[in-house]
Amino acid sequence: MDEKKLSIICFSGDFDKAVAAFTLATGAAAVNYKVNLFFTFWGLNILKKKQGRAFIGRGFLARVFNFLMGGSKKLPLSRLNFGGVSPDLMTYMMKQKNVATLPELIDAAKALNVNLIACEMAMHILDLKKEDLIPEVKEIIGVPSFLELSKGAQIIFIS
Amino acid sequence: MDEKKLSIICFSGDFDKAVAAFTLATGAAAVNYKVNLFFTFWGLNILKKKQGRAFIGRGFLARVFNFLMGGSKKLPLSRLNFGGVSPDLMTYMMKQKNVATLPELIDAAKALNVNLIACEMAMHILDLKKEDLIPEVKEIIGVPSFLELSKGAQIIFIS
Amino acid sequence: MDEKKLSIICFSGDFDKAVAAFTLATGAAAVNYKVNLFFTFWGLNILKKKQGRAFIGRGFLARVFNFLMGGSKKLPLSRLNFGGVSPDLMTYMMKQKNVATLPELIDAAKALNVNLIACEMAMHILDLKKEDLIPEVKEIIGVPSFLELSKGAQIIFIS
DSSP states (O other): OOOOEEEEEEOOOOHHHHHHHHHHHHHHHHTTOEEEEEEOGGGGGGGBSSOSOOOOSSSHHHHHHHHHHOOTTSOOOSSOOGGGHHHHHHHHHHHHTTOOOHHHHHHHHHHTTOEEEEEHHHHHHTTOOGGGBOTTOOEEEOHHHHHHHTTTOEEEEEO | OOOOEEEEEEOOOOHHHHHHHHHHHHHHHHTTOEEEEEEOGGGGGGGBSSOSOOOOSSSHHHHHHHHHHOOTTSOOOSSOOGGGHHHHHHHHHHHHTTOOOHHHHHHHHHHTTOEEEEEHHHHHHTTOOGGGBOTTOOEEEOHHHHHHHTTTOEEEEEO | OOOOEEEEEEOOOOHHHHHHHHHHHHHHHHTTOEEEEEEOGGGGGGGBSSOSOOOOSSSHHHHHHHHHHOOTTSOOOSSOOGGGHHHHHHHHHHHHTTOOOHHHHHHHHHHTTOEEEEEHHHHHHTTOOGGGBOTTOOEEEOHHHHHHHTTTOEEEEEO
């Protein structure tokens, strides 16, 4: 009756925080939480179809920002990034320890029916279209719809 | 009966995160949430009356920190700041897209009766007085009072 | 009957955010909240027994990361760190103002029965053992157990 719900707002596009977001999301889904994972601003980088740097969007500034922000293979570590070496080392350590890596966590999230959502306003500012994101993203919604989905949920903001 | 409440702790003084805080706050208030927006530490920069860099506070260190931290016109982007150019470019992109800019979001928050609150302890450490903040800040309270206000609310921490 | 509960996930190892985590935790515990403070990834630095930089863990990469991440005396300020001078200046300002410093806040947390918990997966990746952490850490648990502890709680994520 009393449904368990977790809503995670992933504002960050850092590698370590993306791992945290998906670890929480899949861990909660595994124990039967209904999980909504809402990506906004930098977090959208995790969902881009093009995983490297790419000029996407239409306006000049949007294209430059999107290029600089990069995709899911270019997420930096929030500290000690060392020019992008650290996320690879971290992935190596995770594999050695048999811990799910980021791409595996994203797959697990799909398998566990975690609802992947993109923020309408951030998509609009960065001039991104639904087809720029991986197909698992089913909805693009604004704050009021997200709050509606999150009624009765515990909410976590990852910045 | 079952009042909808959202409490946001804005610890960050980054431009992009300030936009996120006010977007969430106004979006929630627009659909009849009672919103408390509590600013602490770096977040106080968003509320300072002096929008540029200014030596405020009394102690020497407090004055230096406040100068370096700056006001609402000096908020950096959390990444890709490029010496402060990016927040201006971002504002330009938001205007182009007819998305509310930060000053407009702050005005909307007032209009929608979002309760702007400053953290007592952070004000004390940084030697800030009520008159150093914009007049819309009605209360300066501590953690216990904030928790009391947030009873039954969903809480979000923006760091 | 209606127990007041607060769960804080401390993902950050920044000085200012650690102060925020413990200020919230002790403030809530003081007004009779049951507080669970869960440390993961960078946040584990706050709990390490060795407060400076130390090669702990077994694998080569884990040892290097742990050394670079440092302990509770090496937490950087999230901005304006100036090579580690700022946390000391901040502590000086807090003392001048009779505000509890970080070590005092940690002591207060123990006295107020704040439940200090370490994240199982992050400990595993960074190759840390229970004996590498201060003895006040009673439990090392995963996400599902943390969610179980947090049933009915307000959850805050400090990143």
